[in-house]
Amino acid sequence: MHADVLRRELLDHRRSLIGCTVGGVLLALMYVLFYPTIRSGGAGIEALLKSMPKGFQSAFIGGGVDYLSPAGYLGTELFSILVPGLLLVMGVLAGGRALAGEEQDGTIDLLLSTPIRRGRLAAEKAGGAMLPLYVVAAALWALVALAGPSQGLDVSLGGLAVALLAVALLGTGFGMLAFLISSATGSVGLGAGIAGALAVAMYALNIIGALVPALTGIANAVSPFHWDGGSGVLANGVPWSGLGLLLACPIVLLSLSLLAYERRDLTT
Amino acid sequence: MATAAATRGSAAIVLEGLTKDYGAKRALDGVDLELRSGEIFGYLGSNGAGKTTTIRCLLGLIRPSAGRATVLGLDCRDDSVEVRRRTGYLPGDLRLYPRLSARQLLDYLGGLRGGVSSRRVDELAQRMECDLSQRCGAMSHGQRQKVGVIQALMHDPDVLILDEPTATLDPLMQRNVHDLIREARARGATIFVSSHDLPEVARLCDRAGILRRGRLVAVQDVNDLAQRGQHVLAIEFLEPVDPAVFSTLPGVSQVTASDRTLTITASGDLDAVVKAAARYRVHALRSAEVDLDEVFHDYYRTESGDAR
Numbered sequence: 390m391h392a393d394v395l396r397r398e399l400l401d402h403r404r405s406l407i408g409c410t411v412g413g414v415l416l417a418l419m420y421v422l423f424y425p426t427i428r429s430g431g432a433g434i435e436a437l438l439k440s441m442p443k444g445f446q447s448a449f450i451g452g453g454v455d456y457l458s459p460a461g462y463l464g465t466e467l468f469s470i471l472v473p474g475l476l477l478v479m480g481v482l483a484g485g486r487a488l489a490g491e492e493q494d495g496t497i498d499l500l501l502s503t504p505i506r507r508g509r510l511a512a513e514k515a516g517g518a519m520l521p522l523y524v525v526a527a528a529l530w531a532l533v534a535l536a537g538p539s540q541g542l543d544v545s546l547g548g549l550a551v552a553l554l555a556v557a558l559l560g561t562g563f564g565m566l567a568f569l570i571s572s573a574t575g576s577v578g579l580g581a582g583i584a585g586a587l588a589v590a591m592y593a594l595n596i597i598g599a600l601v602p603a604l605t606g607i608a609n610a611v612s613p614f615h616w617d618g619g620s621g622v623l624a625n626g627v628p629w630s631g632l633g634l635l636l637a638c639p640i641v642l643l644s645l646s647l648l649a650y651e652r653r654d655l656t657t
Numbered sequence: 658m659a660t661a662a663a664t665r666g667s668a669a670i671v672l673e674g675l676t677k678d679y680g681a682k683r684a685l686d687g688v689d690l691e692l693r694s695g696e697i698f699g700y701l702g703s704n705g706a707g708k709t710t711t712i713r714c715l716l717g718l719i720r721p722s723a724g725r726a727t728v729l730g731l732d733c734r735d736d737s738v739e740v741r742r743r744t745g746y747l748p749g750d751l752r753l754y755p756r757l758s759a760r761q762l763l764d765y766l767g768g769l770r771g772g773v774s775s776r777r778v779d780e781l782a783q784r785m786e787c788d789l790s791q792r793c794g795a796m797s798h799g800q801r802q803k804v805g806v807i808q809a810l811m812h813d814p815d816v817l818i819l820d821e822p823t824a825t826l827d828p829l830m831q832r833n834v835h836d837l838i839r840e841a842r843a844r845g846a847t848i849f850v851s852s853h854d855l856p857e858v859a860r861l862c863d864r865a866g867i868l869r870r871g872r873l874v875a876v877q878d879v880n881d882l883a884q885r886g887q888h889v890l891a892i893e894f895l896e897p898v899d900p901a902v903f904s905t906l907p908g909v910s911q912v913t914a915s916d917r918t919l920t921i922t923a924s925g926d927l928d929a930v931v932k933a934a935a936r937y938r939v940h941a942l943r944s945a946e947v948d949l950d951e952v953f954h955d956y957y958r959t960e961s962g963d964a965r
Contacts, residue, residue: 391768393765393768393769394769401754401756494752495748495750495752496752496753496754498718498748498750498751498752499746499748499751499753500766500769501716501718501741502716502741502744502745502746503741503766503769503770504738504739504742504769504770505738505769506738652720654718654719654720655713655718656679656713656718656719657709657750
C-alpha cells in the first residue's frame with residue numbers, strides 16, 4: 390500500500406488537471422502579455438480608477454495599491470477573481486466527488502473490501518482531490534516567473550508563491566468543506582452545492598465589506614476571501630493571521646471528515 | 658450459548674444476536690449463526706430478507722445495532738481491516754471502475770492488499786475465460802461478474818463472502834465458479850454464499866440457512882432440508898376410492914380427488930400412504946419432484962402463517 394488510492398485519484402482525473410492547468414496558464418499568460426499595453430495607456434486608466442468610489446478600489450484592486458505597478462496589475466487581474474475562482478471550482482468539485490463519488494457509483498464496496506482503513510482511504514482521497522490545486526498554483530507561479538520579466542512584470546517571486554499558496558489553501562478549505570459534507574452524507578451534490586454556495590456568499594460578503602464601511606470589520610473577520618490578502622496581495626503580502634486561518638480550516642475539516650466517515654454506515 | 662462458546666475455536670464465522678435497524682425498520686433481527694471452518698454455507702432468502710445487510714456487517718461496512726459478528730475470531734467492527742485482509746468478497750451489486758481495464762482494476766485492488774500473485778490472477782482469468790485487457794465499462798454483465806469473481810479469489814482468502822455469485826453467469830460459467838469455490842474449500846477456506854437460487858444452493862452448499870424478514874428461520878444440512886420437504890403423490894386408481902381413507906393417515910396434509918385420481922400431499926415417510934393405496938387396484942402413481950424450492954416456500958408459508 391503506497392498511497393495507491395491517492396495515485397489512483399490523481400490518475401483518474403489527470404485530464405481535468407491538465408485542462409485546468411493549461412486553461413489557467415493561458416489566461417494568466419494573456420494578462421501578462423496585456424501588461425505593456427495597459428501600462429502604456431497609463432494616464433487614462435489611472436484617471437478612470439481615481440474617479441471610482443474608494444471602496445470599489447479597495448475591493449477590486451486592494452487598498453492603497455497602484456494598479457499600474459506590476460504587483461498591482463497582477464494582483465488585480467489574477468487574484469481578484471481568476472485564480473481564486475479556478476481553484477475554488479476545482480477544489481469544491483473534487484472535494485465533493487472524491488469519496489462520495491465512489492459511494493454513488495457503488496465502487497466503494499470493492500474498495501472497502503480490501504484491508505484499507507477508512508481513515509486512510511479518506512485521507513488519501515482528500516489528498517488526491519486537493520493536490521491538483523497546488524499543481525495549478527505552481528504552474529501559474531512558473532508562468533509569471535518565466536514570462537513576467539520580459540513584459541516588465543517584475544514581482545517578488547517569494548511573495549507570489551505565498552500569495553498562490555494562500556489562494557490554493559482557500560480553494561482547499563472550501564474543497565474540504567465539500568469533502569466533509571459529501572463523505573458524511575454520501576451525496577456528491579450536497580457537499581459541492583453547499584460549499585459552492587457558501588463560497589459565493591463569502592465572496593460577496595468580502596466585496597460588501599469593502600464597499601460598506603460599517604460591515605468592513607465583520608466581513609474581514611468572517612470572509613476567507615479577505616484572509617488571503619485579496620487583490621492587493623502582491624503589493625501588501627498575505628497577512629500571517631489570514632494564512633494561519635487558511636491553513637487551519639482544511640486541517641480541521643479533514644479531521645472532522647475522518648471522524649464522520651469512520652462512523653458511517655455505508656449502505657447501498 | 659455454552660455450545661457456541663465451546664466450538665468457537667473452529668467456527669469461521671459467528672453471528673450472535675446480530676441485529677440491524679435502519680430507522681424504524683428492522684433489517685436484521687437477532688440472527689445467531691455459526692459457520693464451521695471449511696464449509697460452504699448457503700444463505701437463502703428473498704430480496705430484502707436481510708442477506709446483504711448481514712454481509713455488510715461482516716465486512717464492517719455497516720455497524721450492527723445490537724449483537725456482534727466475528728470472522729476467524731476477529732470482531733467485524735473493531736478488527737475490520739484484519740477481517741478484510743483474510744476475506745474475499747463479491748458484492749451482489751457489483752460495480753467496477755468503467756475507465757479501467759480489468760487488469761488495471763485487479764492491480765489496483767491487489768495493490769491495496771499489499772500485492773497479489775499475477776500468476777494466480779492469470780490462472781483465474783484463464784479459468785473464467787476473461788479478457789483482462791478489456792475496459793470494465795465496455796463489458797457485459799456476465800464479463801464484469803467474472804472480474805468480480807477473480808478479485809474475490811485472487812489472494813486465496815481464508816473466507817469467501819459471495820453475494821449472489823452466479824446470478825448473471827451462463828450455466829457453463831456457473832459451473833466454473835462452483836469448481837473454484839470447491840477448490841477454495843479444499844484449501845481450507847470457509848465460504849458464505851448468499852443466494853435466492855435454491856437449486857444452486859442445493860448443488861453447491863453443505864448447509865443452508867433460510868432468512869426471512871431479518872430472522873433466521875432454519876439452518877439445516879442441505880440434504881436434510883430436502884428431506885423435510887413435502888411429497889406430492891398423484892395416484893390414479895382403477896376403482897372409486899374414498900379420499901377419507903388417506904386424509905386420516907399420519908403425515909397427510911391434503912387430499913384432493915378428481916375422477917379416480919387422488920392427489921395426496923404428505924410429509925415424512927410415505928409408508929402408510931403406499932400401504933393404504935396397495936389395498937386398491939392402482940393404475941398409475943406419479944410423484945412430484947421434491948426440491949428445495951418447495952421446502953423454501955413451505956418455510957415461508959408457515960412463517961408468514963405464524964406471523965399473522
